[in-house]
Amino acid sequence: MVVNWLKKQALENPHKLFLNELSFQEVDRRVTDLAGRIYPFVKAEDRVALYAHNSVDMALFFLALQALQIEVFMMNTRLTPEERAKKLKTLNIRVAFSDDDTFIPLGRVLAGDYDGQARCREEDAPEKIAVIMDTSATSGDYKSVPLRRKQFAAHVQASRQVLGVREEDNWLLVLPLYHIGGLAILMRSLYNGTRVTLMGKFDEEQILKGIEEGSLTMLSLVPTLLMRIVNRIRRHHLRVVLVSGEFIPKSLVETCLEKGIPIYKSYGMTETTSQCTTFCVAENPGKLDSVGLPLPGVTLRIVNPDGSGIGEVLVQSPLVMDGYLGQEPAGGFINTQDMGYVDEEGYLYILDRRKDILISGGENIYPQEIEQVLYAHPEISECAIVGMKDEKWGQVPVLFVVSSLEDEEIMDYLARKLARYKLPRKIVHLRWLPRNATGKILKKDLAELAYAD
Structure with a gap:
């Protein structure tokens, strides 16, 4: 899959920029050369690990391993040594590459000799695993998701139908x-023959420069990252700003609409090979609270609904994983573990993760509802609601907040907007909220703090 697309783009658009300042032709040449240098390390392996931060070299390594038809476990750089060792043992991985000395350094491979025995080949094997990725694990243990060539092919085609493609993308x-x-951006751009600007970290000044000069036309960010720059964007030529990955504050969406920023709300997960629903909010602002319509080929189902139609969200599509590694195949629909509903026009609304919903005195409390109200206050920059056990009510909400407001001010504000049973029984002020590498708030960490005095 990767080789076919790369060769195709190198032939049709040889001098067009693809990866930062590298053209499709140059990327194709480097991937072929790198595959030969990697081959001596992997010729006896079916699966290897890649442990590195974002860089052009890392992207080239990934593409070269795909060209060699090696399954690649993309290892989270935040794992502890014990967690890394456990994952490698569980996945039966003997060879791993890294951008430091943790494993085989990328630099050592780059400096090695080219092995002429290596052959970049692309067989028609849609069922072959291309990548193994861990779920975000904001709660509980990591699960390994094997994504096959067929799922990436289905994803990029469906996404293209919704977002479109332009020469200047x-x-x-x-x-x-x-x-x-992150990986889906690379794969979509390769398939579409468009450019990627890869950055090792979120550099606000460089990003704003690219936006205002017009070189960056498409963004894919989690809400916390977009919130850092949205008020500083003065002019732009943005075509798509795809926002997903966690709770999306209504105030952020409204700011984008006011500034003419083309925000697309989106919903997806590792198990669905990134986005499976999306829509341009400006084209249908009446659906602002939604996360969009299903992509072509995606079917949604709500099961075990309550009286309001709110239930568990299930997804079926060619872009959905076959099943977790080492477990039984999912077989048709997979349960996203999210609670939501679909309106009469087919728009999906996500209310919360099933595990995050609180049941207090027999009443369901959706943390996102409370968080949405809080984010609308200009003096609250970050917040999260988690549950704490209570002998009388079963569970009660606890608020973690980054704000200069006093507890009484926060409670007075919430009391005017929410039913009494939804009000937090405890407020904890923090300088920042713990997040994973993609910006998602780690509620499992906050839950442990909820019981501290």
Whole structure:
């Protein structure tokens, strides 16, 4: 799949920029050369690990390993040594590459000799695993998701139908490549023959410069990253700003609409090979609270609904994984573990993760509802609601907040907008909220703090 697309683009658009300042032709040449240098390390392996931060070299390594038809486990750079060792043992991986001395250094491979025995080949094997990625694990243990060639092919085709493609498209790639949100940008751009600007970290000044000069036309960010720059964008030529990955504050969407920023709300996960629903909010502002319509080929189902139609969200599509590694095949629909509903026009609304919903005195409390109200206050920059056990009510909400407001001011504000049973029984002020590499708030860490005095 990768080789076919890369060869095709190198022949049809040889001098067009693809990866930062590298053209499709140059990327094709480097991937072929790198595959030969990698081959001596992997010739006896079916699966290897790649442990590195975003860089052009990392992207080239990934493409070269794909050309060699090696399954690649994209390892989270935040794992501890013990976690890394456990993952490698569980996945039966003997060879791993890294951008430091943790494993085989990328630099050592780059400096090695070319092995002429290596052959970049692309067989028609849609069922072959291309990548293994861990779920975000904001709660509980990591699960390994094997994504096959057929799922990437289905994803890029469906996404293209919704987002379209233009000659001048240039995606900002700042999300980690070991996260599906980052890797999907690389794969979509390769398939579409468009450019990627890959950054090793979220550099606000460089990103704003690219936006205002017009070189960056497409962004894919989690809300916390977009919130850092949205008020500083003065002019732009942005075509798509895809926002997903966690709770999206309504105030952020409204700011984008006011500034003429083309925000697309989106919903997806590793298990669905990135986005599976999306829509341009400006084209249908009446659906602002939604996360969009299903992509072509995606079917949604709501099961075990309550009286309001809110239930568990299930997804079926060619872009959905076959099943977790080492477990039984999912077989048709997969349960996203999210709670939501679909309106009469087919738009999906996500209310919360099933595990995050609180049941207090028999009433369901959706943390996102409370968080949405809080984010509308200008003096609250970050917040999260988690549950704490309570002998009388079963569970009660606890608020973690980054704000200069006093507790009484926060409670007075919430009391005017929410039913009494939804009000937090405890407020904890922090300088920042713990997040994973993609910006998602780690509620499992906050839950542990909820019981501290």
